[in-house]
Amino acid sequence: MSLTTDLRPYLRSLDRETLAELVHQQAERDPELRQALEARAMAAPGDLAEAHRLLDAAVTGGNFEYATKVGSVLDTLQRLLDAGSRADLAPLARRTVDDIIAMLEQVDDASGMVADELDRGIELYARACAAHPPNPEELAxxxxxxxxxxxxxxxxxxxxxxxxxxxxxxxxxxDKVLAKGEEDVRYRTASRLQEELAEISGDVDALVAILSAKPPRLDISLKIVRVLRGAGRHSEAIAHAARALTHDKGPARAPVVDELAETYQEAGQTDEALTLRHTEFERKPTLESYSALKEAATESGQWPAQRKAAMALLRERADSDVAVADELVRILLSEDRPDEAWRVSTRYGGSLELRLQLAELREVDHPVEVIPVYKIHVDELIAHKDPLCYREAAKQLRKLRTLHKRADVAEEFGSYLAELVETHKRKTRLIAEVRAARIAIPKVAKG
Incomplete structure (x- = not known):
């Protein structure tokens, strides 16, 4: 038998007594092995033995059975680690992770069950290594x-x-892989590891240099700003964020804007933070940018004036931009001003989704005003020609019937329903859903 032969299959073929005797004899000659075995014996040996047995049996099942058995092993590891076990759990954790990796190479894990257990296994292996560090170079x-x-x-x-x-x-x-300069998978992996090594070491300059060498992207800029800000280098963070925002006007800039505003605040530059928030709101007036502007302006004691200007801008743009009208409605709702939001929606229009939200807030006290909104919704649902939409349309018709009664115009609902049924009389599924909703169907004229 050569020195490179894997002895594990042979050892697994031995009965327990023979294997135990062999290990015991070796432990008597090897103090480190004896100490490791004693540590294992002090913390739930039955659990560890059962975990190894499950790993041995796991490979015989399908993906679900494998994931279940490995999950039980990981549960045992987690329980022992949480309990502060003195046993060295790293070997079991390492074996579990290696087994899962091997399994993923053999099967199609479309459900992601096995991959999920791998993530968990690596996390537990890290914890086990922290508790009982293995040989650092072997771990590396x-x-x-x-x-x-x-x-x-x-x-x-x-x-x-x-x-x-x-x-x-x-x-x-x-360093050796990167020195070759070959743009391949190994190079990309080494580049990522280089970045992580700089993060671990806390070398801010090295990390910023690594990130700055990458192709310019907002997510990279965001990371640089966060690194500099975390190191208390606010002026550098501000300068880098400002440069990044100058070159990118897309929606992905929002996190960088937030980071820059927070850095301004930390540096005591509240006026600059407010100017930034005001500029961003003017560039794209949304509920999110409005809320950010409100926070900055409130902190600097300038919110009343800023709110007046913001509302004027929103109303001006709402005339020509339905999307801005929707944002104005959302902002008014966030400020608990539903009546004003309803007036804005009535004047400028907007999405049906928002109008329905407003109608629900208003229907109890103003049933007549909201009836047209629900009629539009019924028409939209029917237009989908989908059974589920027909069912929802029938529910809305019941609501419309109630609203007409509450508004003392019940006869108008009868006329409306008759016309609706006449228009859609060939949609038998719709008519069936209306009947199922216990709404009396008017007689349809033949034609």
Missing amino acids: DWILAVEFDGLEIDLAEFAKALGDKGIQRIKSTV
Whole structure:
């Protein structure tokens, strides 16, 4: 038998007594092995043995059965880690993760069940390593092998267990891959690891340099701003965010705007924060930008004047932009001004969804005003020619009947319904849903 032969299949073929005797003899000669076995024996040996047994049996089932058995193993690991077990759980966690990775290479995990357990397994392995750090260089080699095989691991979770030696080993390999300059999968993996290593080390300048070398994108700029802000380098964060916003006017800029405004506030530059929020609101007046403007203006004691200007801008643009009219309605509703919101909706129009929301708020006290909105909704539902929409239309007809009665115009509902049925008399499913809603169907003239 060669030295490279995997002995595990042979060892698994042995009966328990023989295997126990072999291990015991070796433990008598190896103090480290004996200490490790004693630590395992002190914390739920039955649980660990059962976990290994489940792993042995897991490969014989399908995806669901495998995920269930592995889930039980991970439950055991989590319970022992949460309980502060003194046992070294890293070997079991490592074996579990390796088994899941091997399983994913063999099966089609369309449901994502096995992949979910892998994420959980890696997290538990990191915890187990932090409690009982393995050889740091061996752990580093395992992480590198898994990473370059296409699986992403959060280095920060393993930083404690890796220590300086493990981190240096990873850095050495990453530097060698990057030095080759070959733009391939390994290069991209090494680039990501280089970034994570800089984050772990807390080297702000190195991290900013790495991020700045990437193609310009708002998400990269956002990360740079956060790194600088976290280091208390507010002036640099402000300058970088301002440059990024100058070159990008799309919706993805919102997080950078938020970060810049918060950095202004931390630096005591409240006027600059307010100016930024006002500019963003003018650029795109929405409930979100209005709320941000309100917060900044309130903090600087300028909200009354800012609100007046904001409302004037909203009303001016609502005349020609239905989307702005909708935002104005949402803003008024957020300020608990439903009557004003209704007037705006009536004047400028807007989405049916918002008008229905307003109608629900108004129907108790003003049934006559909301009846037209629900009629529009019924027409829209019928136009879909879908059974579920027909059922919803019938529910809305019941509401319309109630609203007409409450408004003392019940006869108008009868005329409306007769016309509706005449128009859609060939839609038998619709007529059936109306009957099921216990609405009397007027006689339809033949024709």
